[in-house]
Amino acid sequence: MFPQFFFGYCALMIVASGLLAISLRNPVHCVLMVLVLFFHMAGLYLTLNAEFLAAVQIIVYAGAILVLYLFVLFLVSLREELHLTAFVPNAWLGRIIATGLAVGLIATIPAFTLGEKGVWTVDAIRQVTHTKALGQELFATYLLPFEIAGLILLVALIGGLVLARRDQGGGESDSASGGTAGDAGPEPVADCREVGR
Amino acid sequence: MIQTAAVTWTALEPILPELLLVGIGVLLIGCDLFIPRQRQVLPWLTVVGCATALLMILGARPTSAFGGMFLADGYAMVFKAICLGAVILTTLISEQFWQTVDGRQGEYYSLLIFSLVGMLLMASAGDLMVLYLGLELMALPIYALVGMHKRDGRTSEAAVKYFLTGAFASALLLFGMSLLYGLTGTTDIGRIAEAAAAMNVAANPALLAALGLLLAGLCFKVAVAPFHLWTPDVYEGAPTLVTALMSIGPKAAGFAIFGRVVFYGLPGLQDHWGPILAVLALLTMAVGNITALCQQSLKRMLAYSSIAHAGYALLGLVAGTEEGMAATMAYLAVYLFMNLGAFAVLILLAAPGQCRESLDDCKGLAGKHPVVAALMLVFLFSLTGIPPTGGFIGKFYLLKAAFVAGYPLTVVGAVLFSAISAFFYLRVVRLMYMSEADHNACLSCSPGMRAVLGVCLAGVLGLGFFPGPVLGWIVAALAGS
Numbered sequence: 001m002f003p004q005f006f007f008g009y010c011a012l013m014i015v016a017s018g019l020l021a022i023s024l025r026n027p028v029h030c031v032l033m034v035l036v037l038f039f040h041m042a043g044l045y046l047t048l049n050a051e052f053l054a055a056v057q058i059i060v061y062a063g064a065i066l067v068l069y070l071f072v073l074f075l076v077s078l079r080e081e082l083h084l085t086a087f088v089p090n091a092w093l094g095r096i097i098a099t100g101l102a103v104g105l106i107a108t109i110p111a112f113t114l115g116e117k118g119v120w121t122v123d124a125i126r127q128v129t130h131t132k133a134l135g136q137e138l139f140a141t142y143l144l145p146f147e148i149a150g151l152i153l154l155v156a157l158i159g160g161l162v163l164a165r166r167d168q169g170g171g172e173s174d175s176a177s178g179g180t181a182g183d184a185g186p187e188p189v190a191d192c193r194e195v196g197r
Numbered sequence: 198m199i200q201t202a203a204v205t206w207t208a209l210e211p212i213l214p215e216l217l218l219v220g221i222g223v224l225l226i227g228c229d230l231f232i233p234r235q236r237q238v239l240p241w242l243t244v245v246g247c248a249t250a251l252l253m254i255l256g257a258r259p260t261s262a263f264g265g266m267f268l269a270d271g272y273a274m275v276f277k278a279i280c281l282g283a284v285i286l287t288t289l290i291s292e293q294f295w296q297t298v299d300g301r302q303g304e305y306y307s308l309l310i311f312s313l314v315g316m317l318l319m320a321s322a323g324d325l326m327v328l329y330l331g332l333e334l335m336a337l338p339i340y341a342l343v344g345m346h347k348r349d350g351r352t353s354e355a356a357v358k359y360f361l362t363g364a365f366a367s368a369l370l371l372f373g374m375s376l377l378y379g380l381t382g383t384t385d386i387g388r389i390a391e392a393a394a395a396m397n398v399a400a401n402p403a404l405l406a407a408l409g410l411l412l413a414g415l416c417f418k419v420a421v422a423p424f425h426l427w428t429p430d431v432y433e434g435a436p437t438l439v440t441a442l443m444s445i446g447p448k449a450a451g452f453a454i455f456g457r458v459v460f461y462g463l464p465g466l467q468d469h470w471g472p473i474l475a476v477l478a479l480l481t482m483a484v485g486n487i488t489a490l491c492q493q494s495l496k497r498m499l500a501y502s503s504i505a506h507a508g509y510a511l512l513g514l515v516a517g518t519e520e521g522m523a524a525t526m527a528y529l530a531v532y533l534f535m536n537l538g539a540f541a542v543l544i545l546l547a548a549p550g551q552c553r554e555s556l557d558d559c560k561g562l563a564g565k566h567p568v569v570a571a572l573m574l575v576f577l578f579s580l581t582g583i584p585p586t587g588g589f590i591g592k593f594y595l596l597k598a599a600f601v602a603g604y605p606l607t608v609v610g611a612v613l614f615s616a617i618s619a620f621f622y623l624r625v626v627r628l629m630y631m632s633e634a635d636h637n638a639c640l641s642c643s644p645g646m647r648a649v650l651g652v653c654l655a656g657v658l659g660l661g662f663f664p665g666p667v668l669g670w671i672v673a674a675l676a677g678s
Binding site for chain 1: 212219226262263264266267304307308311312314318324326327330331333334337338340341344345356376378379380381382383392396401402403405406
């Protein structure tokens with residue numbers, strides 16, 4: 001009983017804080033909502049017996065990346081809001097589609113059947129410990145995806161530099177837009193929020 | 198005792214072209230940093246690296262590596278050749294382009310190469326993880342390249358729009374993949390096909406939901422209506438050179454993963470995705486061709502035309518047969534030449550300080566520069582699909598494949614919209630040949646530009662007159678994979 005209750009609590013909090021993060025007007029409040037979201041994500045990992053991932057989620061995301069987001073917010077002083085004209089002017093169309101999608105997806109849940117299980121059962125992981133199992137999989141089976149992810153980080157770094165750098169002899173107005181799109185790299189979440197308002 | 202992965206020469210051999218390109222990308226950063234005076238080396242290094250990778254890929258035997266995560270089969274080879282061709286041709290034009298817009302171009306080439314590596318990985322992906330990571334590796338540098346030329350106000354807007362829609366599409370795609378993984382217990386595309394075949398499809402709406410989300414994400418990436426809304430703004434706002442690349446390279450790679458997921462991964466669900474894609478293809482052709490009619494900007498018109506061409510290329514996937522897949526590949530190969538040719542002429546028209554992207558700028562081009570006008574004429578005829586150009590042959594095979602697979606109404610629609618497209622393509626021809634020029638434009642043509650125009654002309658006409666060898670090669674590559 002308790003696991004179901006805990007899962008329901010985490011899931012509700014994730015949805016609620018996610019909604020608040022994109023609808024609050026003060027950017028700092030938005031980032032703090034994302035922090036709440038990350039903590040509950042870690043809670044979800046705990047229900048899945050993935051303690052290592054939960055710890056990493058808190059250390060890396062809540063600890064490091066959110067602080068970076070806050071720094072970005074302080075550096076790019078968002079005095080005036082950015083307004084983009086929407087692709088589809090009527091917001092209700094989007095809301096109806098989103099609700100329809102949500103209802104459709106929820107309706108498919110009863111039909112969901114789990115596929116075949118992999119080699120790493122809970123017992124097998126308990127025998128070799130999380131970190132070791134994760135490392136072994138990451139550097140043996142999933143070596144190629146791991147290396148590609150490294151390459152993506154490099155590209156994000158270069159891309160961020162290109163966008164954030166002021167044009168030589170260019171106008172001052174570039175810097176604001178360059179800054180927001182500059183950390184476009186690995187974490188789209190905060191960026192979407194900053195720009196999409 | 199931890200076993201380490203056997204990273205030996207034989208394990209790395211299939212992925213060598215990609216490794217070479219990564220090396221070139223890092224070398225390009227180094228060159229830009231340490232020998233800034235010799236900046237003219239960069240495009241040549243890029244071209245030489247890409248050409249070497251192309252030769253290596255064409256010469257390789259079909260293999261797989263990393264436990265089936267990386268497939269170097271014939272299917273991947275064709276798409277890789279198209280992507281590499283797109284990057285080589287746009288790099289040859291780049292010198293001329295950066296001279297006219299007078300921008301800083303240091304990181305352009307390394308970002309381009311990293312994006313290319315992403316495209317190649319997408320084409321070779323045998324596992325959903327590699328597929329997704331390749332997609333992100335392809336997309337991230339392009340977001341940066343779109344926003345690179347910051348003095349033009351439109352580019353920042355285009356970059357932001359592209360980034361947001363791209364991230365959204367990735368989310369849809371990931372959601373679909375996670376559902377698929379939960380249902381089948383594997384991310385390997387071949388094993389997903391087996392597991393999905395064993396399942397009772399009609400009774401499992403969860404699998405259909407996964408398919409729907411995957412289709413939506415993939416359609417975003419190749420700009421198929423109704424997921425095309427980002428395309429015109431982004432294509433118009435991006436630097437013309439990047440637009441030229443985006444309209445072919447990422448699109449071909451997108452079709453590569455599209456085919457890999459629906460054609461190889463979910464063949465059992467063809468009764469479901471076939472009709473959906475047929476409707477989407479018709480809608481895309483309608484939206485692209487009809488909206489292009491009322492465009493005043495040549496660049497924006499080409500953007501809508503690229504949406505319409507995504508609709509045509511989709512017809513081969515709709516068919517769901519090997520012939521259909523081969524027709525899509527052949528069409529993308531023809532599209533590479535004709536579309537890049539048209540964009541090359543657009544870049545050629547631009548002068549320092551003026552972008553000259555509107556239709557009026559083509560007025561009287563034939564009187565001043567008969568050769569350029571004649572080239573544009575050939576490319577536009579090919580985009581319309583008038584014989585004896587390559588565009589006609591490409592469209593012919595696509596329509597034939599869709600017709601044989603049992604979609605006659607879609608084929609009729611495609612022909613009708615193709616006829617509509619003649620209006621706006623040929624309007625440019627009319628302006629070039631039958632109007633008087635408003636202003637005196639003198640065009641300068643760099644050697645790279647000449648080479649690209651020559652290659653594109655040869656490609657369009659060559660594929661039009663002798664389509665046999667290329668089509669035979671594609672069919673053989675597909676059959677051998």
